[in-house]
Amino acid sequence: MGDLKRYTSGSNAVALKTDGNPEGKGLNGFLLDWYQSEPRGVVAKPQRQVLAEFFTSMLVLSAKFKYKPALAVNNYLYLANGEWILSLIAPDEWSEERRAGFVGTCVLQADMTWTITPSELLGRDNPVSEAVGRFYDAFAETLDTDLTLEEILPFYVGGMAYYQRLYASALSRSIRGAVILGDQTDIRCRDWHMLLPTGNGVRLLFPT
Numbered sequence: 001m002g003d004l005k006r007y008t009s010g011s012n013a014v015a016l017k018t019d020g021n022p023e024g025k026g027l028n029g030f031l032l033d034w035y036q037s038e039p040r041g042v043v044a045k046p047q048r049q050v051l052a053e054f055f056t057s058m059l060v061l062s063a064k065f066k067y068k069p070a071l072a073v074n075n076y077l078y079l080a081n082g083e084w085i086l087s088l089i090a091p092d093e094w095s096e097e098r099r100a101g102f103v104g105t106c107v108l109q110a111d112m113t114w115t116i117t118p119s120e121l122l123g124r125d126n127p128v129s130e131a132v133g134r135f136y137d138a139f140a141e142t143l144d145t146d147l148t149l150e151e152i153l154p155f156y157v158g159g160m161a162y163y164q165r166l167y168a169s170a171l172s173r174s175i176r177g178a179v180i181l182g183d184q185t186d187i188r189c190r191d192w193h194m195l196l197p198t199g200n201g202v203r204l205l206f207p208t
């Protein structure tokens with residue numbers, strides 16, 4: 001699926017029992033993180049907004065990061081050596097080489113979706129735009145199914161690192177709640193797919 005990490009569909013819970021946690025997260029720490037990452041303020045949303053937030057959030061959560069994101073704090077998404085990297089370091093604090101891979105400024109919302117303010121690089125002919133385009137193509141391919149949106153949400157992704165996995169699950173609970181409130185649970189992914197804009201994924205970085 002290109003740059004989009006594959007995930008297991010149809011699971012509605014995160015398993016508490018594992019074969020060990022190399023990142024040192026005990027059960028008590030996990031439960032605290034789980035509580036703190038509970039989506040808050042979830043509301044019904046137009047389908048295009050649901051898609052936009054799903055896309056932007058999965059782009060952020062496909063990045064490498066080893067810290068716990070905080071609400072309403074600027075995070076910075078980069079493309080470096082073919083990988084997405086999320087950092088608290090702003091572009092003007094990096095080298096020119098790293099600034100050349102700046103994707104946008106990302107903010108975690110209370111409902112556990114992510115918004116992105118795209119950098120000026122997006123929309124131009126460069127490796128950053130091309131990488132976002134590939135990610136968008138993979139996202140669109142994920143929607144090419146008769147499953148419902150809830151059935152493809154990343155409730156549990158074993159291959160992700162701890163915080164990515166935690167916030168992917170939080171995102172899934174948020175989108176599921178919005179879809180339920182919006183009476184959109186029976187809509188098949190192919191019908192969601194029809195709402196995608198043509199071209200690359202830059203337009204989906206702007207929720208409508």
